[in-house]
Amino acid sequence: MAPRTPPDSTRRRERSRVAILTATxxxxxxxxYARLTIEAIAARAGVGKQTIYRWWSSKGAVVFDSLLALSESPDGGGIALPDTGDVEADLKAVMRATAAEFSDPAFEAPIRALNTEIINDPDLAAAYREKMDxxxxxxxxERLRSAxxxxxxxxDADVDLIIDVLYAPFTQRWLLRSGPxxxxxxxxxxxxxxRAFRPDRG
Amino acid sequence: MAPRTPPDSTRRRERSRVAILTATxxxxxxxxYARLTIEAIAARAGVGKQTIYRWWSSKGAVVFDSLLALSESPDGGGIALPDTGDVEADLKAVMRATAAEFSDPAFEAPIRALNTEIINDPDLAAAYREKMDxxxxxxxxERLRSAxxxxxxxxDADVDLIIDVLYAPFTQRWLLRSGPxxxxxxxxxxxxxxRAFRPDRG
Known part of the structure; x- marks a missing residue:
């Protein structure tokens, strides 16, 4: 018996979804972001406007999914930070790489747009927290607990507080362009x- | 001789300016912010739309000035943080008060709107840094140098870094509603x- 393949309509749907998210x-x-329209996305993706409206409730929702798609690994595995046993080296390497990524225009514009939407849309903020953050x-x-x-x-340090203090100044500086x-x-x-969370802190 | 008073037109202009910023x-x-229009501001302030367009280049610029007006002290004096000699107590008092202010809707909505504009408008971001930040x-x-x-x-600690690490997690949590x-x-x-910047840090 031949292996079962998905029906044509399922494959066509998936192709359209990828085309829409890429076009976005x-x-x-x-x-x-301000001048982005559903019409333009539909035209670029080669689908009808109604297809987009059927799958997404707003421009913000399409943008959100287009970014979420970027962070999904092809093998479906989760995200992990490197762990060489040296937390200082690992954090510096990861955050330097993230800084480089944040200055790439292809990444910069959509993530900036998403952040704008999140600030004014509590529902989208909740979706962002749940699915991305x-x-x-x-x-x-996990990396900090290993350290x-x-x-x-x-x-006994609060790992959530460590993450806030480590990443918020980074995100803030990027978002508000307050420094390099x-x-x-x-x-x-x-x-x-x-230094703040070293084991021998008094 | 009677004291000189400003001509009527100057006083009228100042009254209109205050009315516009208050209405905003x-x-x-x-x-x-999204549904705010120049038309609505003009109607509420009792001025013509053209008056607003003559003085401000965009909706974002009016919003910015309306917030700047809030932080201008009536006596024209500068801002200073309390200095009782105990930096821990002073910082906790000031930041607790700011947290309360940030949860006041009258303050919350306009400052959130301004932050949105800043993220997408490098010129406004520069004005914000210069005039407010x-x-x-x-x-x-000044308070940290006193400490x-x-x-x-x-x-020998970098005061700018201390400010980033102290305030960014605070602003970020408020902006992204990521926690109380x-x-x-x-x-x-x-x-x-x-702890990170104590004098005896190794």
């Missing part, structure tokens, strides 16, 4: 946080 | 930062 990301980069936070927390077990961070998001800043942040 | 803040609170940062820096002189913070902005969180933040 491209258009945000090209025209900005939570898995990322879990990965960061606690290795005696590199105080065992460079290696020097990243390293100073990591050093500060490791 | 009221309307943001009532209808939200800079004086606030200078006041915070350095009093031996409560490491004398309560006394417990404020106190934990202050404790963390004082």
């Amino acid at each position: 990301r491209e258009l945000i980069t090209e025209v900005g 939570k898995p990322m936070r879990a990965a960061k927390a 606690q077990r290795a005696g590199q961070l105080a065992a 998001l460079d290696d020097e800043f990243v390293d100073a942040l990591v050093d500060t946080v490791l | 803040r009221e309307l943001i609170t009532e209808v939200g 800079k004086p606030m940062r200078a006041a915070k820096a 350095q002189r009093a031996g409560q913070l490491a004398a 902005l309560d006394d417990e969180f404020v106190d934990a933040l202050v404790d963390t930062v004082l």
Whole structure:
């Protein structure tokens, strides 16, 4: 017997979904979030406007899913931070890489648009926290708990607070463009946080 | 001789300016930033639309000035943080008060709107940094330098970094609604930062 393949309509739907999400990301980069329209997404993706309205409730929702698709790994596996046993080196490497990613226009424009929407839309903020922030936070927390077990961070420190203090100044500087998001800043942040939560803190 | 008074047109202009800025803040609170229009501001302030367009280049610019007006003290004096000699107590008091202010709807809606605009408008972001963030940062820096002189913070610590680590997690939590902005969180933040920058840090 031949292996079962998905029916044509399912494959066609998946192709349309990918085309819509790709078109959304491209258009945000090209025209900005404010001038992004469902019409333009439909035209670029080669689908009817009604297809988009059937699957998404708002422009913000399409943008959200277009970014979520970026963070989904092809093998369906979860996110994990590197763990070489040296928490200082690992955090600096990961945050330097993130800083580079945040200055890439293809990534920068859509994530900035999403942040704008989140600030004014509590429902979207909740979806963001659940689907994007939570898995990322879990990965960061796992790496920090490993550092606690290795005696590199105080065992009784609140991991959520460590994440806030480590990442908020980084995100804030990017979001408000208040200063350069460079290696020097990243390293100073990591050093500060490791000092605040070192095992022998009084 | 009678004291000179400003000509009628100057006083009328100032009255219109105050009416426009007040109407802007009221309307943001009532209808939200997205649905705020120049027409509605003009109607509420009792001025013509053209008056607003003559003085401001965009909706974002009016909103910005309406908030700036809030932070201008009537006597024209600068901002200063309390200095009782105990930096821990002073920072906790100021940040707890700010947290309460940030949960007041009359303040919350316009400042959230402004933050949205800033994220997407580099020019407005620059104006915000220059006119609002800079004086606030200078006041915070002055209080922290006083703590350095009093031996409560490491004398060689980077004051800008201290401000980032102290305030960014606070702003971020409020902006993204990622958790309660309560006394417990404020106190934990202050404790963390004082630990990271204490004078005897190794």
